[in-house]
Amino acid sequence: MSAPAAPPEVAPGYRPLRTLPLRVELARQLRRRRTLVMGAVLALLPFVLLLAFAVGGEPGGRNGRVSLMDTATASGANFAATCLFVSAGFLLVIPVALFCGDTVASEAGWSSLRYLLAAPVPRARLLVSKLTVALGLSLAAIVLLPLLALAVGSLAYGWGPLEIPTGGALPAGTALQRLTIVTGYVFASQLVTAGLAFWLSTRTDAPLGAVGGAVGLTILGNVLDAVTALGDWRDFLPAHWQFAWADALQPQPEWGGMIQGTALSVTYAVVLVALAFRGFRGKDVVS
Numbered sequence: 574m575s576a577p578a579a580p581p582e583v584a585p586g587y588r589p590l591r592t593l594p595l596r597v598e599l600a601r602q603l604r605r606r607r608t609l610v611m612g613a614v615l616a617l618l619p620f621v622l623l624l625a626f627a628v629g630g631e632p633g634g635r636n637g638r639v640s641l642m643d644t645a646t647a648s649g650a651n652f653a654a655t656c657l658f659v660s661a662g663f664l665l666v667i668p669v670a671l672f673c674g675d676t677v678a679s680e681a682g683w684s685s686l687r688y689l690l691a692a693p694v695p696r697a698r699l700l701v702s703k704l705t706v707a708l709g710l711s712l713a714a715i716v717l718l719p720l721l722a723l724a725v726g727s728l729a730y731g732w733g734p735l736e737i738p739t740g741g742a743l744p745a746g747t748a749l750q751r752l753t754i755v756t757g758y759v760f761a762s763q764l765v766t767a768g769l770a771f772w773l774s775t776r777t778d779a780p781l782g783a784v785g786g787a788v789g790l791t792i793l794g795n796v797l798d799a800v801t802a803l804g805d806w807r808d809f810l811p812a813h814w815q816f817a818w819a820d821a822l823q824p825q826p827e828w829g830g831m832i833q834g835t836a837l838s839v840t841y842a843v844v845l846v847a848l849a850f851r852g853f854r855g856k857d858v859v860s
Contacts, residue, residue: 598702598706599709602706602707603710607671608672608710611667611668612714612717615664615668615714615717615718615721616717616721618656618664618718618722619652619656619718619721619722619725619726620725622645622652622655622656622659622722623726623729626645626646640738641738641819641822642658642659643738644737646730647730647733647736648730648733648734648736649722649723649724649725649729649730649731649732649733650723650734650735650745650748650749650752651726651730651736652722652726652730653720653722653726654719654735654822655722656718656719656722657719657722657759657818658819661759661816661818662815662816665714665715665718665763666763666787666788666791668714669711669714669715669763669766669767670766670767670769670784670787670788670791672707672708672710672711672767673707673708673711673766673767673768673770673771673774673787674771674774674780674783674784674786674787675707675774675780675783675784676700676707676771676774677699677700677703677771677774677775678773678774678775678777678779678780678783679780696853696854697850697854700775700849700850704771704846707767707771708767711760711767715756715759715763716756716760719755719756723752734748735747735752735822737822739823741824743822743824748822751822751826755818755821758817758818758821758831758834761834762811762814762818762834762835762838763838764838764839764841764842765811765838765841765842765845766787766791768842768844768849769786769790769791769841769845770784770786770787771845771849772846772848773786775849775852776852791812794811794812795815798810798812798813811834811837811838814830814831814833814834814837817830818831
């Protein structure tokens with residue numbers, strides 16, 4: 574019998590889990606122009622809405638129907654909720670798709686991916702570092718918008734209770750707690766977009782393809798959700814639950830929709846991330 578093969582030699586001091594530290598990856602991503610531009614766009618949105626209300630006057634119901642938009646100027650909490658309402662369906666999809674879709678594909682596009690792996694950075698470690706930082710930046714983007722909107726709205730319209738369009742109001746302290754829950758749910762609902770963008774990033778060398786693919790498929794989900802002929806099949810679309818957080822802004826909140834939406838989004842995200850790790854593990858990296 575032949576002797577078993579000797580394990581590969583490891584350089585003294587080499588620790589796979591210490592390669593590509595998160596702080597190094599985070600510093601690299603924060604210095605990138607697209608991060609700064611995306612942060613500036615999200616920071617400008619509350620001021621754009623404030624200007625729109627100043628020019629257009631007080632919002633009012635259309636055709637007798639009252640929505641969250643119609644109470645935007647009631648208080649800072651209402652203004653923050655309105656900013657989330659107008660941005661959750663599309664605008665907040667873009668930074669999530671950008672940060673997660675630009676992870677691996679950008680390195681491949683710069684022809685630096687093979688050098689990172691030759692450092693040597695284990696492939697799993699590379700993906701973990703990239704995904705962790707991307708999700709952290711996505712969360713920061715989603716938190717930045719309502720936080721800044723709350724500050725801007727409170728200065729413009731005052732700090733007070735959150736008026737509910739259908740009647741009633743939530744005390745300011747309760748409204749702040751509910752808005753925190755809503756922000757967390759918006760992030761959870763975007764995890765499916767993050768997982769999709771990350772998976773595409775491991776399959777292509779073009780960052781624009783990964784980002785655009787994730788945004789396009791998210792929009793497709795929104796279109797399919799509008800097709801009422803699909804009936805109960807729409808319950809399997811993450812887009813069907815993207816505004817379930819509105820149930821949290823009621824005197825007696827309903828959590829059923831948010832629970833279903835979170836479970837569905839996390840399930841899709843876990844599957845997509847697992848596919849990304851599995852596919853990248855055996856991928857022939859030449860970029």
